[in-house]
Amino acid sequence: MLQVYLVRHGETQWNAERRIQGQSDSPLTDKGEQQARQVAERAKALGITHIIASDLGRTRRTAEIIADVCGCGVTLEPRLRELDMGVLERRHIESLTEEEESWRRQLVNGTADGRIPDGESMQELSDRMHAALANCLELPEGSRPMLVSHGMALGCLVSTILGLPAWAERRLRLRNCSISRIDYQQSPWLASGWVVETAGDVSHLDAPALDELQR
Numbered sequence: 001m002l003q004v005y006l007v008r009h010g011e012t013q014w015n016a017e018r019r020i021q022g023q024s025d026s027p028l029t030d031k032g033e034q035q036a037r038q039v040a041e042r043a044k045a046l047g048i049t050h051i052i053a054s055d056l057g058r059t060r061r062t063a064e065i066i067a068d069v070c071g072c073g074v075t076l077e078p079r080l081r082e083l084d085m086g087v088l089e090r091r092h093i094e095s096l097t098e099e100e101e102s103w104r105r106q107l108v109n110g111t112a113d114g115r116i117p118d119g120e121s122m123q124e125l126s127d128r129m130h131a132a133l134a135n136c137l138e139l140p141e142g143s144r145p146m147l148v149s150h151g152m153a154l155g156c157l158v159s160t161i162l163g164l165p166a167w168a169e170r171r172l173r174l175r176n177c178s179i180s181r182i183d184y185q186q187s188p189w190l191a192s193g194w195v196v197e198t199a200g201d202v203s204h205l206d207a208p209a210l211d212e213l214q215r
């Protein structure tokens with residue numbers, strides 16, 4: 001049975017400032033670096049063999065820290081990027097006009113084909129995340145990969161594995177440096193294929209990220 005571990009990157013400067021990132025980027029905070037080091041220790045204990053990361057800076061940095069401790073390389077996978085948040089990227093979430101907030105709420109409240117102007121729909125996000133995940137099935141027998149990605153991207157992947165439509169209301173919170181596990185299996189008691197074993201585990205972290213305090 002193939003186990004795939006999913007990690008959201010460490011806390012960034014814009015996470016802390018509640019600024020929309022999407023496919024724009026900001027550096028990890030000191031806490032984000034600390035979180036990444038704690039994920040790395042858990043990854044080593046789990047016997048992670050491959051680190052596959054979104055090519056954005058915050059995920060690359062998180063992956064590098066994990067890979068250094070696990071002694072493996074990092075493969076960059078652009079399909080693991082965060083949802084493209086279009087014209088609202090870089091904007092502080094409290095600064096949005098009513099119309100701009102309505103665009104963002106379409107993504108949060110579940111609207112088929114909802115998107116921010118110049119951005120991506122949740123269905124488009126789901127399609128590319130599942131394509132990136134499917135590549136893990138090509139890894140050598142006995143591999144144990146860890147995918148380093150983003151909050152909405154991983155939330156969409158886990159939700160769709162559970163059978164929700166990509167545009168379903170967002171009700172799964174994945175904290176910075178949380179670890180989720182999905183298995184590809186043929187158990188007689190579960191649907192064949194991908195199943196969710198754990199979601200959003202933060203037991204390896206010793207301090208909440210700012211976004212936990214803000215929400």
Ligand SMILES: O=C(O)[C@H](O)COP(=O)(O)O
Binds near residue numbers: 022085152
């Ligand atoms: O700000 C965003 O774009 C997302 O809501 C969170 O993205 P992140 O997981 O890359 O921080």
